[in-house]
Structure formats: structure tokens, C-alpha cells
Amino acid sequence: xxxxxxxxxxxxxxxxxxxxxxxxxxxxxxxxxxxxxxxxxxxxxxxxxxxxxxxxxxxxxxxxxxxxxxxxxxxxxxxxxxxxxxxxxxxxxxxxxxxxxxxxxxxxxxxxxxxxxxxxxxxxxxxxxxxxxxxxxxxxxxxxxxxxxxxxxxxxxxxxxxxxxxxxxxxxxxxxxxxxxxxxxxxxxxxxxxxxxxxxxxxxxxxxxxxxxxxxxxxxxxxxxxxxxxxxxxxxxxxxxxxxxxxxxxxxxxxxxxxxxxxxxxxxxxxxxxxxxxxxxxxxxxxxxxxxxxxxxxxxxxxxxxxxxxxxxxxxxxxxxxxxxxxxxxxxxxxxxxxxxxxxxxxxxxxxxxxxxxxxxxxxxxxxxx
Amino acid sequence: xxxxxxxxxxxxxxxxxxxxxxxxxxxxxxxxxxxxxxxxxxxxxxxxxxxxxxxxxxxxxxxxxxxxxxxxxxxxxxxxxxxxxxxxxxxxxxxxxxxxxxxxxxxxxxxxxxxxxxxxxxxxxxxxxxxxxxxxxxxxxxxxxxxxxxxxxxxxxxxxxxxxxxxxxxxxxxxxxxxxxxxxxxxxxxxxxxxxxxxxxxxxxxxxxxxxxxxxxxxxxxxxxxxxxxxxxxxxxxxxxxxxxxxxxxxxxxxxxxxxxxxxxxxxxxxxxxxxxxxxxxxxxxxxxxxxxxxxxxxxxxxxxxxxxxxxxxxxxxxxxxxxxxxxxxxxxxxxxxxxxxxxxxxxxxxxxxxxxxxxxxxxxxxxxxxxxxxxxxxxxxxxxxxxxxxxxxxxxxxxxxxxxxxxxxxxxx
Amino acid sequence: xxxxxxxxxxxxxxxxxxxxxxxxxxxxxxxxxxxxxxxxxxxxxxxx
Numbered sequence: 102x103x104x105x106x107x108x109x110x111x112x113x114x115x116x117x118x119x120x121x122x123x124x125x126x127x128x129x130x131x132x133x134x135x136x137x138x139x140x141x142x143x144x145x146x147x148x149x150x151x152x153x154x155x156x157x158x159x160x161x162x163x164x165x166x167x168x169x170x171x172x173x174x175x176x177x178x179x180x181x182x183x184x185x186x187x188x189x190x191x192x193x194x195x196x197x198x199x200x201x202x203x204x205x206x207x208x209x210x211x212x213x214x215x216x217x218x219x220x221x222x223x224x225x226x227x228x229x230x231x232x233x234x235x236x237x238x239x240x241x242x243x244x245x246x247x248x249x250x251x252x253x254x255x256x257x258x259x260x261x262x263x264x265x266x267x268x269x270x271x272x273x274x275x276x277x278x279x280x281x282x283x284x285x286x287x288x289x290x291x292x293x294x295x296x297x298x299x300x301x302x303x304x305x306x307x308x309x310x311x312x313x314x315x316x317x318x319x320x321x322x323x324x325x326x327x328x329x330x331x332x333x334x335x336x337x338x339x340x341x342x343x344x345x346x347x348x349x350x351x352x353x354x355x356x357x358x359x360x361x362x363x364x365x366x367x368x369x370x371x372x373x374x375x376x377x378x379x380x381x382x383x384x385x386x387x388x389x390x391x392x393x394x395x396x397x398x399x400x401x402x403x404x405x406x407x408x409x410x411x412x413x414x415x416x417x418x419x420x421x422x423x424x425x426x427x428x429x430x431x432x433x434x435x436x437x438x439x440x441x442x443x444x445x446x447x448x449x450x451x452x453x454x455x456x457x458x459x460x461x462x463x464x465x466x467x468x469x470x471x
Numbered sequence: 472x473x474x475x476x477x478x479x480x481x482x483x484x485x486x487x488x489x490x491x492x493x494x495x496x497x498x499x500x501x502x503x504x505x506x507x508x509x510x511x512x513x514x515x516x517x518x519x520x521x522x523x524x525x526x527x528x529x530x531x532x533x534x535x536x537x538x539x540x541x542x543x544x545x546x547x548x549x550x551x552x553x554x555x556x557x558x559x560x561x562x563x564x565x566x567x568x569x570x571x572x573x574x575x576x577x578x579x580x581x582x583x584x585x586x587x588x589x590x591x592x593x594x595x596x597x598x599x600x601x602x603x604x605x606x607x608x609x610x611x612x613x614x615x616x617x618x619x620x621x622x623x624x625x626x627x628x629x630x631x632x633x634x635x636x637x638x639x640x641x642x643x644x645x646x647x648x649x650x651x652x653x654x655x656x657x658x659x660x661x662x663x664x665x666x667x668x669x670x671x672x673x674x675x676x677x678x679x680x681x682x683x684x685x686x687x688x689x690x691x692x693x694x695x696x697x698x699x700x701x702x703x704x705x706x707x708x709x710x711x712x713x714x715x716x717x718x719x720x721x722x723x724x725x726x727x728x729x730x731x732x733x734x735x736x737x738x739x740x741x742x743x744x745x746x747x748x749x750x751x752x753x754x755x756x757x758x759x760x761x762x763x764x765x766x767x768x769x770x771x772x773x774x775x776x777x778x779x780x781x782x783x784x785x786x787x788x789x790x791x792x793x794x795x796x797x798x799x800x801x802x803x804x805x806x807x808x809x810x811x812x813x814x815x816x817x818x819x820x821x822x823x824x825x826x827x828x829x830x831x832x833x834x835x836x837x838x839x840x841x842x843x844x845x846x847x848x849x850x851x852x853x854x855x856x857x858x859x860x861x862x863x864x865x866x867x868x869x870x871x872x873x874x875x876x877x878x879x880x881x882x883x884x885x
Numbered sequence: 886x887x888x889x890x891x892x893x894x895x896x897x898x899x900x901x902x903x904x905x906x907x908x909x910x911x912x913x914x915x916x917x918x919x920x921x922x923x924x925x926x927x928x929x930x931x932x933x
Contacts, residue, residue, distance in 0.1 A: 135889075135890050135891070136890075136891050136892070136893065136894055136896075136897050137890050137891075137892065138892050138893060139892050142892075185542065185543075187542070215893060216893055216894050216895055217895060218688055220622070220895050221622045221623065221688070221895055221898070222623050222624075222625065222688055223620045223623055224614040224620040224623040224625040224626035224629060225610075225613045225614045225617070225618045225619075225620050226618045226619065226620040226899070227618075227620075230892070230893050230895055230896070232892045242610075242613060242617070242618050243606070243607065243610075244605055244606065244607050244608075244610040244611060244613055244614070245605045245606020245607045245610075246605050246606075246625065247545035247546065247606070248623070248625050248685070250542065250545035251545055251546060251685075251686075251688065251689060251692075252688035252689065254689070254691055254692075256542070256543055258542070259542045260542060260545065260606070261533075261606070262533060262534050262535030262538075262540060262541070263532070263533045263534075263535040263536060264533055264606075265530055265531065265532070265533045267607070268533065268534070268606040268607065269606075331894075349691055350691075351691060352690070355894060356688050357622060357894050357895050357898060358894065359687045359688060359690065360622075360624050360684060360687045360688060361894075361898065362687075362700065363624060363680070363681065363683075363684035363687055363702075363703045364622070364624060364627065364684070364898075364902065366680070366703065367627055367677050367680075367681065367909075368905050368906075368908070368909050370673060370676050370677055371673060371677070371909045371912060371913060372909075372912060372916075374669075374672065374673045374676060375669060375673065375913065375916045375917070375920075376916075378569070378573055378669045378672055378673070379669065379920055381573050381574055382572070382573045382574075382575075382665065382669070385573070385574055385575030386575065388575065389575060619903065619906070621898075621899060621902035621903045621905075621906055622895060622898045622899050622902055630906075666917060670913070673913075
């Protein structure tokens, strides 16, 4: 790919489908904002029918990023094992063998998604999707939680597991600094066969469709990266189904959309739970209060009932006692009278008897006293 | 409130306490030597020493030097077990305090302090574990104070855990304050119980569910039997019976090993607590099983049940949720406390299995065997070290603090 | 007036979620205060 070819390609205009993630539109449909990716955002088209597996892109990438040069360039044995990007190799090319015909090569690196999972997952905002296209990383913020590595559907980020002092995440940068200077990404610039084409994403999609249309049967009728996880900046054309080149089969839903529901529920809990929980507390407090009041009322009632009952009993007892006293007094008086009368009668009788005895003693009959 | 007098009172209290300690306690060296050389203590000491060594290795060799983590398996047992299980099992704090203070179930009073202590220690040591797992632990405060990644579920987890740890610390202090004799501060803290309990339930709901939401990012990596849009709900609901089962399980252990530290009131209420929590857990587990079943049906995942992962799924749900649920039910109906205790252990193991399944076993299920993760011996050692520290701290608290009994000067305290 | 345009959902969510978190904090405090206000003149338990 040289400068001239690149500029030629830029001349292709025509129906530029915006390929805005449908989901993104949906997610913000209810809101007062618009989500519109920058129409000038760049991308790279990788055509596996043109890739010869020379790995010069790997070497250029290492040069541009000050990484150790890739080992065993030119040695076909390297392709025997599938490789993936590492902390010191931001891009790798793998070989995929076919039953009949030549093997196919595919370059692998960060795809710079339109809705990057890493940026969504990062809890310190170390990843940022720039409007120009590249997803960039800020090493001064990274805490090393590695959630970006969990979230990335392509499992691209690599981590410095063996560093203690400043371990970082590593991935392709789409040569953002070079782009800012108007240069091409290192890999694209060095590619000898034109397997890598750099340009506006919208135009690359047109180019890819054009190629499929012009040579039907040569390509799989699908541009990988057009809609996968909301669309990626890196697009792929392949002669065989993309899955056979190790591309993960992904839905069109972007990763940020997958978590937006759960994230949305959180503020609702913060608003609703205080109401529900305070309500539960108030209800249980009210139940306690009513129980306490009922208990107090019951106690008071019982006390007053007991009191009035006691008073009544006392009254009855007093009345009874008074009556008994009265009858006892009356009886006593009666008895006294009777006793008095009896005593009187006895005294009279005795007196009469004495008088009779005296009278008899005074008669002359010789018996008398002495 | 008169601030100068409070300050004076606190300082006096503190000074008296310090004097008391100095007169009562021997030097630190003598204190260490006075620890009885029981088998448990010797094992603890050995594990703590191993932990110190592992700490040194972690911070000289890096994470890669002591673990089997790699670019395809970035999270291992430090996240899967120490973080996920640790937080789920510490849920007893919010469930117990909600039951007692919000729903007015005063009979659970005796379980609150141990549950809050467990929760506090659980969350504290989750933060400790993170210092080992994360690449730059000195930057752990960045998400809260430097650069807030508000689109991240992990941000929400971090923020909630941080705030909740503060809430738990305050909720935990009354026992220590009683021990220290700081009356005025203690009475102020106790007044905060209600708002802190409500805040605790809110925060717990949010982060328990968010821990499940973490995995929503990876539909391609998590096996369909576990991946669901309802992962947050599953994690939250299961945290409820995880916490209650942990309270029951710990209560059983405490009865066996810390019996001498419990007073009459505590012993008496523990039967009621066991029955109440067992009944509640059982019912929540029933609801949870229905949710998992409906999710299976809605996603039409029946065919997976016939696979190896399907077997694991059935073991997790039938063996470690349905079975303890039934054991709880029988235990409650027949008042059999041994059964309840056994069920609580099974339920706790079931939660551990679920979290490990979601994070480690059913995660990356499609990768070939040689790319799958298994923890290294040192990773396991570090997890054992952290759990040991939690248990040891708990034992120390139970020994010194009025946790399982009432402090004589604060009769109606708890 | 032109509504704000964001170049990605990520961008949009970063903006909205940041505002939302701050509002959550304010909201919790406000709810607590409002509850105290509502309960200001409640009667005590009658104890006869």
C-alpha cells in the first residue's frame, strides 16, 4: 500500500452507510441526546485473500512501538501454533489451513470497536474511544483490575503479570500518534500486497461491498466487524466463513448495551429502597405502638375492673359486717334482757323461798334455830 | 450537645482505659507468649507465617510469579472465591440487621452483633485480598477519588463496597466502645443504627447484584446455563440466603467452640434465630429455584442439561440449593437443629459453588483444556491465609468484646 | 436549540451516569431529611 493507492481509495464516495449501532440509537431513543459516530472516523480493512503471511506488519508494529522485533520472521514453523497478542506483540498473524488449496492468513489485533467493551468496563476511565476512531489507553490511571480483559469479546488486552512496579495493559493503538501526524499506521504502510487498507470506515465498508460484488464466490458474503458487537473499526474480508479463521461469532449488541440495564437499575434502587424500607420500619413500629397501646389499655382496664370489683366487694363486706354487728348487738341485748329477767325471777323466787323459810322458823314448834 | 464536655469525657475515659490496660496487661511479648499453644493456634500461626512469605513473593515476583493467571484467564480464585464468595457470605450483616431493626423482629437481636462482625471482617478482607490481586493496589482509590469510570459495573461495586465498609465499621463499633468504656460516643453511634441499617440494605442490594452484573459483558465466555440478563437478580436473591445460612453455620460453630463466651439470653435466643432464619432461607431458596428454572425455560436451554456442564448445573441447583432447602424445611417443622445446621453448611457450599461456576468453571467454557485455568498452590495458599485472618480476628473479638454476651454496664444494649 | 451529540453510546453513558451518581448521593440525603420533616409532629405512644 502506498500513498497514491491510499489517496485513490479516499476518492471513493457514494452511499455512506453510517452503520451506527442500532442498539445505541435504541438505547438513547427515549433521551434528549443523539448518538452519532464521527462520520470521518477511520478504520482498516484486512483482506485475507491478499494476505501472504509475511509478517512484515508485525515487524513494523514492533518498530513503531519500540517493542522487541518478532522472532523467527520467515520461519513457517511459527504458524504451527495459534498465537495471540502479547504485552510485547500488539499484533500477530495466524495461519488457517484448508482441506484443499492454499492456507489463509489473518492478522489479529485490537479491533477498535465503535462501542468498546474495555472503555465501558474500565472503572477508572483508562480507555477512551476517540472520535477519530482509535481506542486509546492511559497508563497513568490503570489500577490493574483486568476487567477490560474479561469484557473484551475478542480477548485482546494483554497484561504485565510479571511486573511489580508499573504493570500495564497492552494492545494495538491504531498508531493514534502517527495518525495525528498524518501518517499511516505502521502495519498498513508496510504491507506489500495491499491486504491492509486504511481510510474512513464508511468508505472501507463501501470498498468491501464492492469487492464482494465484483468477485462473487471469492469472498464470504459478510464483512466481519460491520455489525459485530455494535461494529468495529477493523473490518475483515475472508474467502471462507469468518469463524474458520478463528473469529468469534458475536451478536450485534454492543457490550455497553448489555450492562446498561443493570446499571440503570442501580439508581432506581437508591430511590425506591429508602421508601420501601422506611415503610417496613414504620409499619413494624406502628404495629409495636398499637400493641403497646392495646397492652396499656388492657392493663388499665384490668386494673380499673379489679379496683371497682374490689370496691364492691369491700362495700358488700362492710354492709355484711354492719348487719352482723347489728344482729349480734340485738341478740346480745335480748340475751341480756333475758338474763336480767331470769336473774330477777331467780332472785324473787329465792327471796320468796327465804321469806317462807323465815316464816316457818318463826312458828312455835320447838324446832328452831340454835 | 456540648462538644468540649464530650471531648473531655472521651479523653478521660480513654486515659482511664489506658491506665487500666497498662496495669492489667503484660508487655506485647508476654502477651504473645501467653497465647495457649492449642493445635488450632499452632496451625493458625503456621498459616500466618506462610501468608507473610506469600506476600513477600507477590510483591517481588508479581502476580504472574505466584499465580496461574494469564491473558485469557485474567481472574482467578482471588476474585472468584475471596471477592465473590466473601461478599456473598458477608451478606448476613444486612439481612440480620434488617430483620431485627426494620422488620421489627426483635428476637434476632442476639444474632446482630456476630453477623455485623462477620460482615465487617468479610468486607475488610475482601479489600485486603484486592491488594494482592490488582496490579497496582496503591491506585485502588483512583476510581473513587481520581477518575470515575461511571459506565463500569465494577465502579459501582467499588464505590458501594467502600461506602458499605465505612457503614459496617460504624455499626460494629458499639461492642468495642462498650469494651473501651466510651459511653457518650457509644450512645451517639447507637442512635445511628436505623439510618445506617437502611443505608446498608440499599448498598448491599446494589453491590450484591452488581457483582452478578459484572459478567453481563461476556455472553460469549459464560456458559448459557449461567449467563442470563437476570444475573444481577440471581446474585442478589442468593445473597439473602447466603448471609442467613452463614449466620446459622457460624452460630453452630460458635456454639461448639465459643460456648463459654455466651450468656443466658444469647443461648436462649439462638433456637429462635435458627428456626426463623431456616424458615426464611428455605422460602427464599424456593423462589430462587423458580427464577433459575424460568430463566432456563425462557432461554430454551433444556438441551444443555444433557452435557457435562448441565450435570454441574443440576448438582449446583438440586444438590446444593434444593436439597438444603428441603432439609431446612424439615428441620423447621420437626424442630431438629442438627438438620438445620447441616443444611446451612450445604447452602453455604452451594453459594461458593455458584460463584465459582459463574467466574471460573463455566467461564471460558469453550476454550480447549490446555487453555483453561486452575489455581496455583500459592494462589490457594493466599486464599487460605486470608480466610485464616478472618477467623482469627473473629476469635479475638469474641474473646475480648461483648459480642456473644452483654457487657455488665450496658444491660439492655443488644 | 441543538441537543448534545455524542459520538458513541459509551460517551453518552459516561456523561449521563456521572450526573446520575451525583444525584443519587444528593437524593439519599434529601430523602432522609424529608422523612425527618414528615415525622416532625408525630404523637408519642399513649401510655394511659
